[in-house]
Amino acid sequence: xxxxxxxxxxxxxxxxxxLVLTGTTVFAATIPxxxxxxxxxxxxxxxxxxxxxxxxxHVRYSSRLIWVIVASMFFWLLILxxxxxxxxxxxxxxxxxxxx
Amino acid sequence: MATNAEAIExxxxxxxxxxxxxxxxxxxxxxxxxxxxxxxxxxxxxVMFFGGLFLAYLIYRMKYPDAFMAASNHLNWTIGTxxxxxxxxxxxxxxxxxxATQAGRAPKVQVxxxxxxxxxxxxxxxxxxxxxxxxxxxxxxPVAGWFNPNREILSHIPANVTLGQYQMFxxxxxAMTGLHALHMIVGVGIITPIIFWAWRGRYTPEYxxxxxxxxxxxxxxxxxxxxxxPLLYLLGAHFGKH
Numbered sequence: 001x002x003x004x005x006x007x008x009x010x011x012x013x014x015x016x017x018x019l020v021l022t023g024t025t026v027f028a029a030t031i032p033x034x035x036x037x038x039x040x041x042x043x044x045x046x047x048x049x050x051x052x053x054x055x056x057x058h059v060r061y062s063s064r065l066i067w068v069i070v071a072s073m074f075f076w077l078l079i080l081x082x083x084x085x086x087x088x089x090x091x092x093x094x095x096x097x098x099x100x
Numbered sequence: 101m102a103t104n105a106e107a108i109e110x111x112x113x114x115x116x117x118x119x120x121x122x123x124x125x126x127x128x129x130x131x132x133x134x135x136x137x138x139x140x141x142x143x144x145x146x147v148m149f150f151g152g153l154f155l156a157y158l159i160y161r162m163k164y165p166d167a168f169m170a171a172s173n174h175l176n177w178t179i180g181t182x183x184x185x186x187x188x189x190x191x192x193x194x195x196x197x198x199x200a201t202q203a204g205r206a207p208k209v210q211v212x213x214x215x216x217x218x219x220x221x222x223x224x225x226x227x228x229x230x231x232x233x234x235x236x237x238x239x240x241x242p243v244a245g246w247f248n249p250n251r252e253i254l255s256h257i258p259a260n261v262t263l264g265q266y267q268m269f270x271x272x273x274x275a276m277t278g279l280h281a282l283h284m285i286v287g288v289g290i291i292t293p294i295i296f297w298a299w300r301g302r303y304t305p306e307y308x309x310x311x312x313x314x315x316x317x318x319x320x321x322x323x324x325x326x327x328x329x330p331l332l333y334l335l336g337a338h339f340g341k342h
Contacts, residue, residue, distance in 0.1 A: 003132075003305070005202045006195075015192040022184050022329075026177065029334035041330035048326045056195045056319045063133070066140055073144035077151050081158065088159050 004061040014055045021048050120307045132309050139313040143320050150324055153276050157331060160268050166258055167265035173336030174240070174253060175273070176231065180333035183227050184325065190220035191322040198315045201298070201308035210298040210311070214291060217318065221284050228281050235270070242270040273332055280328060283321045290314060 025044040033040060054060040059070055118128055125131035161168050197213035235241060239248035247267050249257075257266055294310050297303065303311055 003202055006199065008199060011192060011195045015188065018188045019185060022181065022188065025330055026181050026334065041334060045327050045330055049323050052191065052319050052323050056191055057316055065137060069140040069144055073147050077147055080148065080151050081155055084155055
């Protein structure tokens with residue numbers, strides 16, 4: 001079998017990184033950065049997600065086919081979020097009567 | 101080596117046949133790859149499922165930022181942080197359970213890691229239940245007739261925020277954390293027979309696809325929480341004490 005066994009050391013390192021990042025995001029949230037609070041929080045969340053995806057979920061060691069599925073997953077999510085936001089963010093251009 | 105299908109065609113039992121090998125696959129590796137691919141397609145679908153709720157959150161958040169900050173401030177971020185750590189730890193024990201099957205460790209080692217995962221999952225759900233009850237006693241259940249915030253909470257709602265906007269935050273809070281909790285309850289249900297089979301010694305380095313695919317599901321649920329936690333709990337952390 002060509003199953004890649006991830007060494008336990010990597011799992012423990014990822015776990016430690018996830019806990020540190022959780023602490024960081026909590027701490028960062030107590031400082032008023034204005035709009036940057038969201039950017040900081042989401043950057044940390046995306047980093048944590050990548051760690052879980054690549055190592056706990058073995059994407060780093062998976063076939064190209066799995067990479068395509070994961071990439072298209074993000075692509076579809078972006079279509080959902082961004083194309084819908086083009087609508088909501090442009091409604092105010094047409095004055096209050098259009099908004100319901 | 102003759103493949104499974106060829107061996108069956110020739111009318112005799114395949115040499116390398118494993119009891120877990122379904123007849124439509126040539127060998128366990130092909131079966132495993134097909135299973136993993138199917139699991140990832142399912143997860144992509146789940147991302148779209150949760151994506152709709154994240155989209156709703158994003159739109160209302162952009163429309164009523166002050167209401168969301170004030171309402172978020174009512175959530176207990178200490179409890180949220182604790183639960184985040186619990187869930188991350190359960191992801192670690194699940195990753196180690198997959199490792200134990202891949203490395204061919206004894207059934208009791210595999211079972212121990214999976215039981216730890218279940219216990220941490222149940223801890224998370226118990227804390228969540230406590231939080232939901234707290235929302236109930238505070239009158240923050242966002243359905244008609246139940247949404248009746250107490251005076252103390254009402255006094256903290258900013259003047260430019262309507263009660264309806266405040267209610268919408270809690271509607272999204274319950275929808276998102278509720279769907280997430282439902283996934284964890286389903287997860288505990290799915291892992292139970294897997295633990296039973298692990299105890300019976302079914303999972304070996306050759307065959308452990310159920311453990312691996314359940315691991316993918318469990319880590320996915322963890323990722324959803326990684327986003328829910330800052331978006332719901334930490335949004336108002338710098339807004340002022342409640």
